[in-house]
Amino acid sequence: MAGNEAVFKTLIDIDSELSQIQDLDILLERVLSEARKVVNADAGTIYVKEILDDEGIKTEKLVMRYSQNDTIQNELPPGQKLIYSVFSLPINDKTISGYCALTQQLVNVRDAYNLPPDVPYSFGLNYDQISGYKTTSILAVPLKGTEGGLLGVIQIINAKDKDGNVVPFSQNDETIITHFAVNAIAALQKAQLTRTMILRMIKMAELRDPKETGTHVNRVAGYAAEIYDRWATRRGESEERRNKFKDNLRTASMLHDVGKVAISDTILKKPGKFTPEEYSIMQTHCVHGSALFGDSQSSLDSLSRDIAFTHHENWDGTGYPGKVDPVTGMPVDFDDTGKPIGKKGEEIPLAGRIVALADVYDALCSRRVYKEPWGEEDVLMEMRKMSGSKFDPELIEIFFEVLPGIKQIRQLYPEAD
Ligand code: C2E
Ligand code: SIN
Ligand code: SIN
Ligand code: FE
Ligand code: FE
Numbered sequence: 276m277a278g279n280e281a282v283f284k285t286l287i288d289i290d291s292e293l294s295q296i297q298d299l300d301i302l303l304e305r306v307l308s309e310a311r312k313v314v315n316a317d318a319g320t321i322y323v324k325e326i327l328d329d330e331g332i333k334t335e336k337l338v339m340r341y342s343q344n345d346t347i348q349n350e351l352p353p354g355q356k357l358i359y360s361v362f363s364l365p366i367n368d369k370t371i372s373g374y375c376a377l378t379q380q381l382v383n384v385r386d387a388y389n390l391p392p393d394v395p396y397s398f399g400l401n402y403d404q405i406s407g408y409k410t411t412s413i414l415a416v417p418l419k420g421t422e423g424g425l426l427g428v429i430q431i432i433n434a435k436d437k438d439g440n441v442v443p444f445s446q447n448d449e450t451i452i453t454h455f456a457v458n459a460i461a462a463l464q465k466a467q468l469t470r471t472m473i474l475r476m477i478k479m480a481e482l483r484d485p486k487e488t489g490t491h492v493n494r495v496a497g498y499a500a501e502i503y504d505r506w507a508t509r510r511g512e513s514e515e516r517r518n519k520f521k522d523n524l525r526t527a528s529m530l531h532d533v534g535k536v537a538i539s540d541t542i543l544k545k546p547g548k549f550t551p552e553e554y555s556i557m558q559t560h561c562v563h564g565s566a567l568f569g570d571s572q573s574s575l576d577s578l579s580r581d582i583a584f585t586h587h588e589n590w591d592g593t594g595y596p597g598k599v600d601p602v603t604g605m606p607v608d609f610d611d612t613g614k615p616i617g618k619k620g621e622e623i624p625l626a627g628r629i630v631a632l633a634d635v636y637d638a639l640c641s642r643r644v645y646k647e648p649w650g651e652e653d654v655l656m657e658m659r660k661m662s663g664s665k666f667d668p669e670l671i672e673i674f675f676e677v678l679p680g681i682k683q684i685r686q687l688y689p690e691a692d
Contacts, residue, residue, distance in 0.1 A: 286455055304340075317433040320339055320432075324427050336365055337364040369397065412442065412444055421461075474488075494637050526579075548645060568583070582630050590665060629670060
């Protein structure tokens, strides 16, 4: 059992790291990578149970959230993200993960291509056929909530021995992963609650079609995290700083427009172009938003304040609200005509510059009460055109570098129709 002592020490360390992550998406990705690490597995996928509403008929499904594969990842150029298609599985006994969700039992498959004759599920060859990867051993682990409900399933693939050979998952692996899952659940439930509370707050703030709002803010947050990650890699930021900032950024970005709570419905929901007066009222959402976070020093609050305050500033200084106090909204620096001077360049905090770009990209791609969605090519041309005027040119460069990842996030949080 000497080996296991070290394993349990590792589990405790992981537990304390996971419990510090606030954002649900960051956490899901991390839970998957840590699960693979504790049992030395090459690949895996994490699914979340969601209730999908298909014209009034509610069905529970497993929606794939993150997928990882070291073998395929290692064949990509350094820094490039593994792109996979997002899909969902019914909760029934036909697939391995579906069966795991249905029974809430761990499923250990020695060889996906030689299943025992008495199991109800079969192995879908699709993934292997598309990727050219060979799946052999599979461990599907249910993530059971403390109130009996199922949160999701972690499916890990291809255990490796110390020489790198693919082997079945052992009994010991089953024990370790079961303990791991208990810890992961606690962190996941907390993050899920935080996410729910944030989405409720946004629903209240924007007082508009909640279908649109929830996915818009999740996409903006996802793009922001993606862009930051590449920026931080370029700067050689330490992994610890990067993870912490990214976690805060993902959550804070969702709150960029909470200040819209102060804008009247007639303006917010106007089904057409604003008059100049309406537009200037709408512009106050930045100060209203930042004031909500007061002068709190917590890293999440101060980042949320920065983002709410500066996500409409432009790189060239032509944006709003400009140099005003973030809590009172009183100008602190005027031009000759008495208007606040815009912030420009690196006077705008990084997070504000990132969210500015993410927000406009998503707004252009989406339907709004006041506009139709633009076509993809037009959107990309517009983004490129605004490099150096509206947007930080380095961030636009990064945006185009990580575009495949950005498009993947659109798939993860599709617009409701
Ligand atoms: P939003 O809809 O989330 O849009 C965010 C930003 O994306 C906008 O900031 C703008 O920079 C950009 N954007 C959105 N649609 C277009 C477009 O068709 N063309 C161009 N060039 N840029 C676009 P902005 O303009 O400061 O607006 C802030 C918020 O004010 C918008 O958030 C939206 O909620 C509201 N809004 C702006 N203009 C109108 C309007 O004419 N009618 C209505 N009903 N709402 C508007
Ligand atoms: C699974 O079976 O759990 C994943 C989907 C498949 O490959 O069949
Ligand atoms: C613009 O706002 O740049 C014109 C395009 C539009 O409103 O759809
Ligand atoms: Fe805004
Ligand atoms: Fe927005």
